[in-house]
Amino acid sequence: MGELNRRRLLKAGGALSALGAMTVAAPSTAWSWSPAGSVAGTGAGLDPRWVWDDPVDSLIADVIDRGDAQLVNDSMKRWIYNGQAVPSGAPADVQEFMNSAIQLPAWADLEKLDVAFDFCEKWGLYLGVLYGMNSGMMSTAIPREARAVYYSKGGWDLKDRISKTAKLGKDIGDHHAYRSDGKMSVTCARTRMTHAGVRHLLPQSPHWVAAADEEIPISQRDIMVTWHSLASSVWQKLMEWDIDVPDDEAEAYLHLWQVTASMLGVLDEYIPATWADALAQREQILVPLLGATPEGIKLADMLLDLGKNLDATLVTRPVLESFTRYMLGNKITDSLKIPRHFILDPTIRTGWPIFVKIREFGLNLPLSEKLYWTFEELIRVVVLIYMSEGIEPILIDIPTANNPN
Ligand code: HEM
Secondary structure (H helix, E strand, O other): OOHHHHHHHHHHHHHHHHHOHHHHHOHHHOOOOOHHHEOOOOOOOOOHHHOOOHHHHHHHHHHHHOOOHHHHHHHOOOOOOOOOOOOOOOOHHHHHHHHHHOOOOOOOOHHHHHHHHHHHHHOHHHHHHHHHHHHHHHHOOOHHHHHHHHHEHHHHOHHHHHHHHHHHHHHOOOOOOOOOOOOHHHHHHHHHHHHHHHHHHHHHOHHHHHHOOOOOOOOHHHHHHHHHHHHHHHHHHHHHOOOOOOHHHHHHHHHHHHHHHHHOOOOHHHOEOOHHHHHHHHHHHOHHHOOOOHHHHHHHHHHHHHHHHOOOOOOOHHHHHHHHHHHHOHHHHHHOOOOOOOOHHHHHHHHHHHHHHHHHHOOOOOOOHHHHHHHHHHHHHHHHHHHOOOOOOOOOOOOOOEOOO
């Protein structure tokens, strides 16, 4: 354990004892994940709730405090591809971090990652819809993430935030994502720097401090929670829709997300080894905490409004609301105060699986033409909102401020 983590553990331990034993003993916060099910296969089994990202956290805190964040951001403007040299205009200590951050873990298998590209290409449209309407809406029901996003700069300019997050969603599915002509290693390194900046800045936001139940945001446990809202929640839906994924592609898609977790700074002992391990970890750490916060309710409302300026006649806000309900279920959707639609909700719930079967398997199933085209339009709209096609370059930067509101 690094010195910084040790200090944080002690500090957080003090804060916890002040809150009383009840918080410490709360079963939903207990970490029972065995590292035997991880890519490392072994580990200390420490709760990643108390593990952050030492190599970059102290560096970026210092960069922000010494007034170098803008210099680093300017130097990164043309740093896009994995094979590029790291920006020479960045300070030497930052260059050193960048060089280490773009190295793939020893267990990364580039050929497997090429197979993952086939998977992403084949099911790219569903992945777009799932990253947007499933993972994106679910993120508003993850309390710590909702608070962090709402009170950071991203909560102030949600459209910008979405396009930056969508950049990762797009780069991960690109050809050669982790080879030298791809972009993911750089995107992840930049995201680690952004997260480090958030860890330094949010504790200075009186709004976040008043709302948060923690002292430092974005622990490795939080990152894995979000990882499950992406990787394993998407996987679960594809299985629910009976998408016939060959074994090698299933394994490769998992590998893509395992490598991504590692490149985002997560230790190997927390990264699930198989889909079964991933789904089990998801049940333990994501599912029990899903629910609304005042910040999440506002973010969900803002997200559902993002489609309103697009030229989409069939996909109205009620359609997006019903689709969210179909993705997240009644309990979470009700908690986010998203209204029920008594005709649309069951229509979408029964219509979408039929639509997928018609699309995938060419089955002759009954579905009204209007509903079919509404779903096609939904794919287009969600891809437009979330996948940011054609709005390059999108630059993921070190934040220099919080949400002022
Ligand atoms: C920023 C991805 C986990 C909170 C970002 C960005 C990306 C990203 C691509 C850059 C976009 C931007 O600058 O707005 C991810 C991925 C995660 C993850 C793939 C896990 C697999 C988390 C978690 C939290 C979080 C767990 C909070 C608990 C934030 C915040 C920002 C950010 C607050 C900065 C927003 C801003 O000020 O603009 N993340 N993130 N992220 N992330 Fe994450």
